[in-house]
Amino acid sequence: MAGTDIPSGGDRGQAYTLEGFIGAMVVLMATLFALQSVVIMPSTGGVDRSDQAQRQQEALDALVVAAEDGNLSETLRRWNGEGGFEGTDGQLAQSGDYRRYHPDTFANKSTLGRILDDRFNARGGGYNVEIHPKGSENKTLVHQSGPPPSSVTASYTVTLYDDQYVTPDRDRTLSDLNESESAISELDNGSNNPVYNVVEVRVVAW
Secondary structure, three states: OOOOOOOOHHHHHHHHHHHHHHHHHHHHHHHHHHHHHOOOOOOOOOOOHHHHHHHHHHHHHHHHHHHHOOHHHHHHOEEOOOOOEOOOEHHHOOOOOOOEOOHHHHHHHOHHHHHHHHHOHHHOOOEEEEEEEOOOOOEEEEOOOOOOOOOEEEEEEEEEEOOOEOEOOOOOEHHHOOOOOOOOOOOOOOOOOOEEEEEEEEEEEO
């Protein structure tokens, strides 16, 4: 009886090689198809770089506009004569800390607050405002919440002078107030130096 033809060892090896090659091609094509179906966007990882850059520019623009009309300096000199800032809300003080502005109050009292409210709060975001005087305690004027990872920071430096008035009363200059009345300490830079302090105003926005 004639038996079934059995492939020789060489034929069997060629068949296995062909099967392996076809299998590799299938895997390769599947991988290429998967890679082509994934679109890498700028926001991959949860951060949109272009959006961050736009928000940072808006925060810086707010600082520059407020500085150019003089209101940013006036905001830093708005003291209550008790070592704090005039118009701040005592309910926002934390653990006996100094008082802070409510965002609505800050918007009513300063150009910076009005612009930040329009550009961030009105769009569902938020902001914090910190001041960093040279040689003095850092303070927070507005604190809405802890900033998210996607937040941006912009800053502007303001120079305060001895002969500038404390606002809003404008009855005494910065150099007229003693340490307990001043919200920002005076630099120990000699009696002939007209600079009272140099303050970095920092906005953290999201």
